[in-house]
Amino acid sequence: MIVLGIDTSCDDTSIAVYDSSKNTVLSNIVSSQHQFHLPFGGVVPEIAARKHAENIDIVFEEALKVAGIKVKDIELITVTRAPGLLPALLVGLTFGKGIAYCLNIPFKGVHHIEAHVFSPFIGSTPPEVFLALVVSGGHTLLILVEGLGKYRVIGKTLDDAVGEAYDKVAKMLGLGYPGGPIIDRIFKSYSGEYLELPKPKVPGFNYSFSGLKTAVRRLVEKGYPAEQIAASFQKTAIEYLVGKLKKALKEFNVKDIAVSGGVSANSLLREKLLELQEEGYRVHLPKMEYTSDNGAMVAYVGFKRFLLEGEDPLTLNAVARLGL
Numbered sequence: 581m582i583v584l585g586i587d588t589s590c591d592d593t594s595i596a597v598y599d600s601s602k603n604t605v606l607s608n609i610v611s612s613q614h615q616f617h618l619p620f621g622g623v624v625p626e627i628a629a630r631k632h633a634e635n636i637d638i639v640f641e642e643a644l645k646v647a648g649i650k651v652k653d654i655e656l657i658t659v660t661r662a663p664g665l666l667p668a669l670l671v672g673l674t675f676g677k678g679i680a681y682c683l684n685i686p687f688k689g690v691h692h693i694e695a696h697v698f699s700p701f702i703g704s705t706p707p708e709v710f711l712a713l714v715v716s717g718g719h720t721l722l723i724l725v726e727g728l729g730k731y732r733v734i735g736k737t738l739d740d741a742v743g744e745a746y747d748k749v750a751k752m753l754g755l756g757y758p759g760g761p762i763i764d765r766i767f768k769s770y771s772g773e774y775l776e777l778p779k780p781k782v783p784g785f786n787y788s789f790s791g792l793k794t795a796v797r798r799l800v801e802k803g804y805p806a807e808q809i810a811a812s813f814q815k816t817a818i819e820y821l822v823g824k825l826k827k828a829l830k831e832f833n834v835k836d837i838a839v840s841g842g843v844s845a846n847s848l849l850r851e852k853l854l855e856l857q858e859e860g861y862r863v864h865l866p867k868m869e870y871t872s873d874n875g876a877m878v879a880y881v882g883f884k885r886f887l888l889e890g891e892d893p894l895t896l897n898a899v900a901r902l903g904l
């Protein structure tokens with residue numbers, strides 16, 4: 581099947597074309613809105629929706645062109661319907677429904693987190709059981725996956741998501757937005773000493789990042805150099821993330837790990853995961869282009885869901901918050 585995957589859940593307008601018979605992504609176009617949100621230090625929902633409305637048609641044309649297909653070749657429409665910024669989600673959802681209606685082809689709504697969970701397996705096949713760590717701007721989740729739709733959330737953040745903490749710390753340090761890639765770049769070139777930051781004490785496999793953020797604020801007020809604070813923050817945040825992941829792997833006796841979401845692009849996180857690989861775990865990471873929001877992961881999971889349970893009605897609505 582030729583599958584169109586659409587994601588407008590946050591600040592990227594993305595459309596991909598996926599060929600399910602070859603398990604291949606034919607195109608994956610992402611139009612980033614970062615520059616428009618930059619002055620606000622975070623994503624403004626109404627601006628996001630307006631920019632999606634402006635760009636979605638262009639992104640669509642480009643996705644078809646790169647894939648070398650025509651509109652009439654599309655056989656299934658898949659769109660992120662939850663969770664995300666409601667006005668932003670509605671743009672992609674309505675666009676997708678329009679195409680499905682005109683071509684009289686099936687339409688499938690997709691859960692954005694489920695799409696991230698399976699993003700490391702685009703083009704391959706997921707293991708039957710794996711532990712998924714989803715780390716993005718909106719989510720920090722540890723999920724025991726026992727097949728499509730069989731999820732046990734064993735840990736989540738009790739306050740800020742890790743990507744959100746990155747963005748807030750970068751804002752405090754006046755480094756720009758989004759903060760993750762900027763702090764990661766600073767970390768890579770930093771060779772000085774690290775400052776002591778507290779690892780939040782939260783029971784079980786849950787996470788908390790707000791205390792870390794407050795500790796960073798104190799260091800800023802004390803006048804430490806921005807590079808030193810940024811590098812120290814990354815070291816603490818990533819060690820904290822991986823520490824809990826290791827505990828969960830032991831507790832649930834799982835050998836396969838899939839890490840996804842924007843923060844899975846992080847160099848230190850990838851380094852620490854390689855160490856786990858040396859310890860005998862199988863680590864699955866998305867290709868760089870599938871770490872942040874993208875249409876390919878939506879098409880990949882949307883197709884799987886379509887096979888499992890069929891199409892959705894065109895009355896399907898967008899939902900800002902929805903559990904897995």
Ligand code: KG4
Pocket residue numbers: 590715716717718719742743744746747758759760761764841842843844845846847871872873
């Ligand atoms: O998955 P994503 O593109 O969007 C959401 O669904 O949230 O994740 C975006 C987040 C941002 O908070 C950004 O700062 C973070 O991912 N990020 C990173 C890196 N690249 C992006 N965080 C740490 N290190 C990176 N290299």
Ligand code: ZN
Pocket residue numbers: 692696716841842872873
């Ligand atoms: Zn995302």
